[in-house]
Amino acid sequence: MKYPENIRAVASLHPDYMGFIFHGKSPRYFKGEIPDDLPVAIRKTGVFVNSSIVEIIEKVTRYHLHAVQLHGGETAEFCRELRDALPRIEIIKVFSVKDEFDFAQLLPFENTADYFLFDTKGKQPGGNGYTFDWKLLKNYPSGKPYFLSGGIGPKETEKVQDFLHNQEYRNVSALCYAIDVNSRFETEPGSKNTEKLKEFKSKILCQHQ
Numbered sequence: 001m002k003y004p005e006n007i008r009a010v011a012s013l014h015p016d017y018m019g020f021i022f023h024g025k026s027p028r029y030f031k032g033e034i035p036d037d038l039p040v041a042i043r044k045t046g047v048f049v050n051s052s053i054v055e056i057i058e059k060v061t062r063y064h065l066h067a068v069q070l071h072g073g074e075t076a077e078f079c080r081e082l083r084d085a086l087p088r089i090e091i092i093k094v095f096s097v098k099d100e101f102d103f104a105q106l107l108p109f110e111n112t113a114d115y116f117l118f119d120t121k122g123k124q125p126g127g128n129g130y131t132f133d134w135k136l137l138k139n140y141p142s143g144k145p146y147f148l149s150g151g152i153g154p155k156e157t158e159k160v161q162d163f164l165h166n167q168e169y170r171n172v173s174a175l176c177y178a179i180d181v182n183s184r185f186e187t188e189p190g191s192k193n194t195e196k197l198k199e200f201k202s203k204i205l206c207q208h209q
């Protein structure tokens with residue numbers, strides 16, 4: 001998210017999380033103010049790419065963030081330091097997936113991240129706008145809930161419904177804690193199409209009940 005009016009409009013749809021990107025090279029780089037009248041249940045999330053602990057603490061404090069999404073090569077040791085520094089902040093550690101994925105990479109983070117997030121590997125650290133083959137997640141060995149991300153847009157609605165409900169994915173979709181959407185719902189970088197988000201959310205939730 002980037003612009004106050006759009007932040008308010010999307011907040012009115014009551015997403016569980018809302019992301020603010022603190023990666024200088026991103027067209028979504030956030031440097032404004034987050035409206036202070038958002039519904040309290042929305043978890044404001046800072047998205048970082050190899051930022052220092054000091055920088056993350058500064059943003060968490062300044063913007064009253066509830067969660068951090070670590071989208072770079074942050075190590076498990078880094079996550080542990082961050083946890084010690086900010087014990088109440090949720091840590092979402094991102095892993096980029098392409099044609100294959102070595103799930104052994106997750107092991108060191110089992111005790112230091114609250115959630116994993118699977119995004120598509122691309123030219124940019126995130127926001128590439130492409131999906132990966134979710135079948136790869138069938139080998140997910142962890143019991144940790146994860147965010148499904150990467151290129152999910154209105155056109156993926158049925159695919160997401162299928163992932164969440166098809167018996168084929170039963171074991172892995174049970175741990176899918178959140179669907180993360182970004183560039184495919186934008187009218188311009190950082191500005192989300194509220195109507196399309198509303199429709200997407202209602203279709204996913206409707207199927208989920």
Ligand SMILES: O=C(O)c1ccccc1N[C@@H]1O[C@H](COP(=O)(O)O)[C@@H](O)[C@H]1O
Pocket residue numbers: 019021023026027028047048049071119124125126127128129130149150151152180181182183184
């Ligand atoms: O969106 C960005 O510009 C970005 C920059 C640096 C790190 C992460 C970024 N976005 C995150 O990438 C995923 C997937 O986005 P998309 O659906 O493929 O556009 C999402 O978590 C964004 O928050």
